Amino acid sequence: MHPLLNEYMAELHMRELQQEATTGRLAAEAGRQDGDHSSQRWLRYLLLGSYAPGYSDKQVDIKQEGMPSWLQRRIHTAIREVGLAALGVGFLAGGFLGTRFGLLPAVLLGGIISLVTLLSIMRRSAILLKERLLLARGR
Numbered sequence: 001m002h003p004l005l006n007e008y009m010a011e012l013h014m015r016e017l018q019q020e021a022t023t024g025r026l027a028a029e030a031g032r033q034d035g036d037h038s039s040q041r042w043l044r045y046l047l048l049g050s051y052a053p054g055y056s057d058k059q060v061d062i063k064q065e066g067m068p069s070w071l072q073r074r075i076h077t078a079i080r081e082v083g084l085a086a087l088g089v090g091f092l093a094g095g096f097l098g099t100r101f102g103l104l105p106a107v108l109l110g111g112i113i114s115l116v117t118l119l120s121i122m123r124r125s126a127i128l129l130k131e132r133l134l135l136a137r138g139r
Contacts, residue, residue: 094110
């Protein structure tokens with residue numbers, strides 16, 4: 001066999017072992033999660049629409065360590081692209097509405113859209129909270 005092939009196979013095996021070790025640390029860390037205050041938990045639940053557990057910086061680092069770097073780069077790039085596209089569309093729509101109808105209608109429309117979005121998120125949060133409470137009671 002070619003020596004470079006042996007080195008490549010050894011490197012792949014080392015990566016697999018590191019991935020297994022990282023997965024083991026993630027599982028151990030998830031088992032030792034600290035409980036947070038119930039008021040903060042409910043506030044996050046109401047604002048985000050689902051249960052979002054709190055993580056320490058150490059847990060985030062371990063979770064990112066468990067993810068391949070190429071996947072991390074792709075996820076960060078996708079998030080950045082979607083955010084920039086939404087920002088650009090918002091600028092274009094706001095500029096069009098501002099020049100076409102004036103500043104006050106554009107601001108009012110933006111406020112109405114924000115209010116409708118907020119109400120839909122709060123409605124969904126209330127429905128999920130009700131379902132979770134019913135499940136907790138055992139009904």
